[in-house]
Amino acid sequence: MTRISGKYLAKRIVVSYLTLLVIMSLLFVLLRSMPGSFITSMISSGMTNEQIQQIRETWGLNEPLWRQYIDFMINYQTGNFGRSPTYNAPVADLMIRRMPRTLVLFGATFLIGFIIGPLVGMYLGWWRGSKKDKSIFSTSLLLYSMPSFWISWLFIWVFNYELGWLPSAYMFTQFPEFQWTAFTVMRDVLYHIALPIMSLTFIGWVGSMLIMRPTMNQVTDEGYVFLAHAKGLSERTVMIKHAARNALIPVATGAVVGLAFLIDGSIIIENVFNWPGMGQIIVTSVLNRDFPVAQATFFLLAVLVVIMRLVTDVVYTYLDPRIKFGEGE
Amino acid sequence: MSDNQSGSTRRRFLQGTGVAAVSASLAGCSGNGDGDGTETSGDDEDTPTPDQTPTEAQDDADDIPTGGIFNFGMGTNPNTLNALSSSSAYVGVITDRIYESGAAIDPVNFEMHPNVFTDWESEVLDETGDNGQSNVEIYFNVRTDGLTWNDGEEFTVSDVIFSYNYLLEQNPGGYAASLSPIVSVEEDDGDWDCVMTLNQPNGTFAYDQFGLPILPEHRWSDVDDYTTYEPADTDFGPVGLGPGVVTQWDPDTSVEVSFAEREGEYNLSELSWREEVPGVIAGGPFIDAMRIRVYSSQSALHQALFQGDIDSLYEGVRTSRISDAQEDENINLLDGFDTGYGHYSFNLRNTPLDDLPFRQVLGFAFDDVLWTQQLQRGYAQEGDFVMPPGYTAVRPETGSDQELLDGPSTQAFSFRQSSPSVPDVENIRAFLTEGQVITGEGGTYVGQDYPGSLTGVTASQTEPKHDYSFGPVESDVLQESDQDPDQEIRVNGETIPEINDGPLTMLMSPAQEAPQSAQMIQDWISSLQQIGIPIDREVVSFNTRVTRAYGEESYDAFSMGWVNLSPFATNTLYSLFHSDNADDHSVAETEGDDENTSTLLNNAMGYGVFDDAGADDLIDEARTTLEPEARNQASREAVERIYLDFPTMVVDYGVPKWPVSAEWSGALENIPGPGSTYLGTQIMQIHQSE
Known part of the structure; x- marks a missing residue:
């Protein structure tokens, strides 16, 4: 017998999703508030300004911050975590490996x-x-x-x-x-x-x-x-x-x-x-200020905790039959 | 920064110990060589002296035992096998075994020798380019007999032409400085295989341009964007002309580079020059494979060394474990020289740091004995010039009768003390108020004789720019100081906080990251406060320091270090001290921006931007002089000009101790960077002990 109503579960999933959106936004802001830029490691003496601009272009840093934010949110929700400049590999591959x-x-x-x-x-x-x-x-x-x-x-x-x-x-x-x-x-x-x-x-x-x-x-x-x-x-x-x-x-x-x-x-x-x-x-x-990797790791860990929180709600109902989520809804 | 075993001029990031742990943000940066604060016994006899010579080679390579696997530890993982996209020194440990370049450097005499290119000749043309410099054509022949790619494909001249043109087209950042003078590389119509055209004379082209990696056309021609290419993902791995083949690749934990796979196919180590350089053994590699194990911390790395899990490690033993290594009969410690220096640098854009005598006073307050002998326990040498002592050819002492490091001309800005460890406050103040300045002329300054410059150069500035006086203490930082100074400096009648909206600040690492460095900076600041100079510490992370210094120039002074400098000096001097490499972030590079935040050049001091502090003329002369001795002389003069102009106070040169298991012999001792910059040489000649 299920002790969680479908409506309640759907509501909890939506709240979890919104929680993750907030976490993503916080990650975006916090990591970009760190001093320095991850392309620092790619810039070397003797590079022309055009070359440096090209690197910034490649990594989307010439876009306004709001544009970077929108791209980031869309990419993450489609599973595109970007590419690590440090590891020269897709971030998803690193995550899958580690x-x-x-x-x-x-x-x-x-x-x-x-x-x-x-x-x-x-x-x-x-x-x-x-x-x-x-x-x-x-x-x-x-x-x-x-x-x-x-x-x-x-x-x-x-x-x-x-x-x-x-x-x-x-x-x-x-x-x-x-x-x-x-x-x-x-x-x-x-x-x-x-x-x-x-x-x-x-x-x-x-x-x-x-x-x-x-x-x-x-x-x-x-x-x-x-x-x-x-x-x-x-x-x-x-x-x-x-x-x-x-x-x-x-x-x-x-x-x-x-x-x-x-x-x-x-x-x-x-x-x-x-x-x-x-x-x-x-x-x-x-x-290393490898923002794509840092963002993705923190994000995945946040996902893990949010999912666990959701699972706990379900486990509660089996541990204590008196608990029924969403009964009155 | 220039580098290295393959003669490459790519800049290398080094993630070392202490404050250098995160130095990947700026090429070649290292920290100040702090250990971890653990007590160790100092031993001055362990400090290599410049007259030590490299160990002698064995007579006959045929007698050298072959085989075995050399286990090597690193504290940072090599994150890619793409030599173009990474500037990591740890990636270089692997890729330098795979790729070869046109010319090779020997780490004993620092001479360039034939490698993939057999011979070359340069000719300065009458025509000049956009930069007003004479174009130069370099003709060279390519060794094709007996050379094959490590995947078995035939090597041709076409591969060389392709490599240079691919690099020119893609322009990978790590090679930008070497690529920028190249106009073209083509097959030669005449007697030579190829001709390279440069837009300016460059006496060190064999190091800079011939040091670029040669890529296999059959592998790279389909790679449209080098940044997204990962050789590890291909069927064979990285393909090069070198002795190694990557046979295992787990960048998180372990990598194996096999040499046995290329047995009988690789013959560049048999070139005759290798038999003529003292200490260098021809005919290697003598080991079957090099296994690289990655550890997540320096502690784990050292533990693995002492347990015998690894035979050696990258760079050297940390200061706190040197005594343990010395007592371990299974470990031999090889001495070496630093390939860079630790420094405090000053922002010449700010008053009164724009004035030479004021900067020189900052040197008088630095207790170098406290730093090198007490805090660094003798595992650091006192710093003076911006070229480490192992690179003697470009140090100003060469050609003089003064001893390396110890001559009186290298002590112009040494600590001036009235009693041990107490700054000579009155005489230092007098130096400023009397309008003195050390210009390169001999004399007595703050109670110490200075015989004059070694090369005859003088400082860019010969007269004080500001009027200095001392009056009542008004600044908060001095009033609150434990030093309780009785007077405060005035610059043209104003206190420094009145001029700068606050005291001078020194950017430094948190004490827990670099305890000795923090202690030294505190001592230096205390001395300056005793003199009456309002200066305070600002504790920031390494990344913040890099950004503040190199990205924003928002600082007065900061501490940092450089490694992997060029033994030929020219590129290093250009990169670190030429006005071309000094940013002005107040001026936007892009229309519409308020300020420039995109460039991050190495000359954070702004040296050369101002008429009264620069060595552009001497650096340019060194860079464009083809004749070696004249070039070295120009470099020496530039180095000494920089010393006298004092935009940077060189505080130390490290004394690396490279551990190698007693099971192995053949490694070269008393060379710069024995376990890092010239690791390639070591791998080619390490062999099992008999």
């Missing part, structure tokens, strides 16, 4: 973090005040205060530098001496992704645990939990099926925020682990 790498790393981290965190939060919230709760909670707070890059360096030092067990860079073995097959690809990615995932999830689960624990504690006092106990259901069933399911709603909201933070963290983590994804390209494109 986005999956980021999704693999942070998708896996996100999933693991949002499985471990709520599970631990459920347990601690259910047994709040116990010795285990106190010790695990204080330890997790300590972890939460540690910067992710520092933890990453620590893990690199231990598992790569000292023990030599795991690689600290790249997604695949460079210049492999084995044949690429589906199995070797999988094995190689797991081998390379282990250390970044360990580093990220070492502290990444704490955020969702911190949301789950108090919520879980709150629902233990709810009438439906008492009723479940009164029915004679097992402690485990009451905790998981009746209490935890309802406590998950704020966690789902937190997941969207968490995703945004993960993307934010990707800029640091991808650079620490030499992971050739979006985080790296964000840094280099901003530093």
Whole structure:
């Protein structure tokens, strides 16, 4: 049974679309407010004014700003992200190449973090005040205060530098001496992704645990939990099926925020682990004033968050049957 | 900026460490060589001295072990294989192994040698072009015997004609300076294969025009717009005459250039001149392949080096890790020279920076010992001329009896101190109030003897332009200064803030990006404030600094650096100090615009725009003199004129330390840019240690 009306969903999609238009406009303004122009790197001493004008013409910089804005908005909505002057390649190609790498790393981290965190939060919230709760909670707070890059360096030092067990860079073995097959690809990615995932999830689960624990504690006092106990259901069933399911709603909201933070963290983590994804390209494109790439990366990340927000609305209705979006419309 | 192993004159962007991390915005710019602020032990003995000579070559190339894969690390990815569309030095690491040019330079004597072109001859014509200069015809022969493209196609003279005409038609920005004098390149009717016509005499044509890459006609003739062409997307990859073939290409992480693929096909390394240059080994490359691994940070790059994942890295070891590298028995550190310099530059359009004695006083306040010995821990040499010490032929000391870098004529603007690290405030003030100026004549200035210029040139300005005096402190910046100066300078009776609507400002990087540089600038500003000169810092990002200095000329002083300068000086001097390359952004280039925002020329100081500060005559003479010694002499005079005119204060020359795994031998030491500018030479002769 659907709990979101078609009209409501359509309205949410329109709002999401308008949100993206606003984000695109902001990106256009903010990136052009940065000092310098990306064609600076293409201009060299000895060039005639005509040559420089030609470069400006090629990159559309001789057009008035409003014209550039309209072109930008139209192009983006038709999937034309332009061409990177730094990489001498269509921006879309770069995105297609790099986005999956980021999704693999942070998708896996996100999933693991949002499985471990709520599970631990459920347990601690259910047994709040116990010795285990106190010790695990204080330890997790300590972890939460540690910067992710520092933890990453620590893990690199231990598992790569000292023990030599795991690689600290790249997604695949460079210049492999084995044949690429589906199995070797999988094995190689797991081998390379282990250390970044360990580093990220070492502290990444704490955020969702911190949301789950108090919520879980709150629902233990709810009438439906008492009723479940009164029915004679097992402690485990009451905790998981009746209490935890309802406590998950704020966690789902937190997941969207968490995703945004993960993307934010990707800029640091991808650079620490030499992971050739979006985080790296964000840094280099901003530093090189490669506006087409910078715009596209920020835009795609915004799209990801907006879509996740939309998905969360749908997930809400399944987590809590009481929630029905657009019922009165 | 001029460059390099292939004799190319293209300008190279270098994304180095510290403040240079984002220097891709302006060709050849680097930062001031800051490390990362970590303590290291300084060791003066590690500083190469100019009399060191390159390492000797092995006697017989046949005895050199061949094979093996040389793993090379870079902190920035090579984003394309299109040599025309990119000015990145990191792209050059690959494309320079693929493309060859007409002539080659050796990094020991800086002489041009035959390469794809076997011999050449130039003739100055009677006719003159639009620029009033005599046209020049250069006749040259092309080596076709035994040369093939790396895709197996036959190389012909037609490829050369095509290459030049394609470049002239497309005019890629990175080669603009070399292409602009070329009028035509055609097949010669007489005894020579080709004839190139230039619109002016150019004594360094073998470096500038013969350094352009030769392109295969069968690959590029269908490319209508070079900017959208990506050789990596083609069936073979980039096609050239060089020893390499790109066999793996993932620009984000790894690239492999194979030399084994061309075994027996590449013979340019066997040319006889290679056997005659000390230290250079003929017959290479001796390695099977060069594998380039890309790291996202300098830390990861250095970690990979110390773990043995890579055999060497681009440029050199950062200052903070030199001691680690010295202690590592698996790593050999090769000394080298800087190919550029770090500088503070001044805007000659602004009062009182338009006056020579005032600019010279800015030099008296710079504590070079603090900078080079304490903050840079001995891994930098004191700066003086706008040519680094490795390029001796065009430095003014050459031909004099004064020592390189240490002669008294190179110390004219050194720190004047009354006690260690304390500026000689009273005598510096007196220098201004008494109307003194160092013009190139010998004398005693602020308590220090100056024997006179080395080449006999004098400064463009011989008398002070303004009247200087000192009076009560009125400027806010001085009243709030910790230095607590007792007097403030007056320029023609006015304070500087009254003239400029504020104190002078120095554009600098954030301290977290370049801690030593920030500390040095703070010390310099403090010294100037003690003297009574109202000056303050303005912390801006690298990109903002580039825009403010080169794009808008909206600055008083800024710090920056140059790399990959030409060993022949002429193009460098023209590019950085000629009035042709000084913008005036207050005048619109395009009708209807309020101001000019489109040009971004290298002479941000405006040097040469004014009658009393310029070396155009000497630079032009150097550029158009064909005879090498006369050309070098004109260059030396131009360099010293610039030194005396002081539009730029050269603060240091870096001392690169290039690491190479002990498993490899044959690399040249004590050359400029051993792991960067002349990396091509190194790759051609590196081989496995026995």
